[in-house]
Ligand code: NAD
């Protein structure tokens with residue numbers, strides 16, 4: 001079936017008075033006014049985007065808002081991770097205040113995870129918390145960062161170290177925006193899809209093995225199925241553990257390694273988040289197998305599927321210097337953050353992730369040597 005003729009699909013994030021819908025459809029940006037209606041206290045929004053996304057989609061969104069009589073102020077930041085910074089946050093919040101944006105106005109993030117994280121954090125601190133809506137335009141943002149209310153910026157001490165929980169009132173996913181996303185970014189978002197399956201849903205993993213290539217090639221129903229499945233998995237986890245007291249940490253499968261890889265890459269490499277996650281997933285499964293928890297065949301299956309989709313799986317596949325000692329030093333920053341005990345997400349097999357505070361750094365070092 002042509003997805004543009006299909007009704008939008010709705011996934012509910014059940015958080016009591018802060019519950020909201022994730023609406024997933026093809027071409028939904030053109031109907032944004034209809035979706036926003038129930039969430040606006042008055043017909044006025046601040047729209048935050050980056051230069052690339054604004055060039056592609058601001059007219060479409062702007063025309064739909066104009067037609068509905070919704071006034072707006074636009075704030076456009078440079079594309080890229082560097083915009084998740086104190087200087088950019090300060091410029092943005094100052095601009096919002098100068099434009100007279102009030103708590104009852106609505107701040108809208110139009111873009112990938114960088115824009116969602118920056119705009120969400122600005123919304124959470126503006127006049128002690130303004131209304132916020134996410135319009136994610138990357139695969140990564142559609143399956144992960146736009147959902148769940150984590151917002152923030154980076155510090156010179158590491159990624160995402162300054163932030164807040166601030167739930168959006170709506171996440172509106174227009175899957176047609178993926179048509180303009182470049183292949184590298186699309187594959188990076190796909191790594192997060194593999195993460196969900198490897199974490200909690202073996203049947204979904206098998207589905208990805210059968211349909212992942214088609215999804216990446218542009219098969220719209222496959223994309224929509226996978227996006228909805230990931231949003232459902234995340235919505236259920238966030239509903240049970242909004243503030244990451246326990247279970248939500250499973251969503252970090254592969255990320256202890258990935259964050260260390262990104263920290264090392266920031267000093268002279270070229271790695272985007274999803275690529276680091278892909279390598280981190282293989283390392284998390286390899287570590288689990290080394291600890292006798294996970295069958296070797298599942299490590300090979302995870303690696304085979306990521307590689308078949310064009311994702312890196314080994315440190316040697318990445319551009320940068322990823323010496324084990326450098327990566328372990330970066331993980332120590334994670335350790336400090338988590339009450340003195342390094343927390344790893346391990347797996348008893350595909351779809352069976354578990355948290356562990358009992359991993360020796362010698363075992364971590366051994367898998368970082370990139371053995372079989
Ligand atoms: P991004 O926002 O930098 O977007 C990647 C690139 O794609 C940018 O250059 C952007 O301009 C461009 N782009 C975006 N949409 C496009 C489209 N439809 N067509 C063409 N180009 C487009 O990166 P990302 O991968 O979306 O997000 C990564 C960020 O998300 C990281 O900062 C990461 O820490 C964060 N993140 C947050 C959470 C969370 O829960 N808050 C979860 C995962 C990741």
Ligand code: GLY
Nearest residue numbers: 144148150248251
């Ligand atoms: N991306 C991990 C989380 O939202 O908890």
